[in-house]
Amino acid sequence: MTVEDTGLAPDDLAATLASYDLIGMAQDADLKAIARLAAHICDVPTATVNLLDSKQAHCIATEGFAGVSVPVEESIGATTVRLEAPRYLRDAREDPRFADHEWVNGVRGTVGFYAGSQLRTSHGLTVG
Numbered sequence: 001m002t003v004e005d006t007g008l009a010p011d012d013l014a015a016t017l018a019s020y021d022l023i024g025m026a027q028d029a030d031l032k033a034i035a036r037l038a039a040h041i042c043d044v045p046t047a048t049v050n051l052l053d054s055k056q057a058h059c060i061a062t063e064g065f066a067g068v069s070v071p072v073e074e075s076i077g078a079t080t081v082r083l084e085a086p087r088y089l090r091d092a093r094e095d096p097r098f099a100d101h102e103w104v105n106g107v108r109g110t111v112g113f114y115a116g117s118q119l120r121t122s123h124g125l126t127v128g
Helices: 010-019 029-042
Strands: 047-052 056-063 087-089 114-116
Touching: 029 047, 029 056
Parallel strands: none
Antiparallel strands: 047 056, 087 114
């Protein structure tokens, strides 16, 4: 994701995310419940809620694993925030756009099934 993808200057996007006071904090119970519900609905063992700024994908709630923040260019979710609609991949390993991604090919993870949807502010800014 680039700053151009967000429509905001890096400082404005960072300020918007900071206003939620979620990055670097303990997992919020409501967001943790969303991650748990997503895992249950999709019948998978893991799920995450991420916020993305121009540099980092911040893992703010997880189910089934300890999340880590990563550079935004290493995030599968960074490709989803650019879309208008949710993304669904039955098996990311079979999708040529993601088969070599280090979160799919075993270098950092073994993501197979992937479903992601954009998180938007009340003003329509996509932040995750």
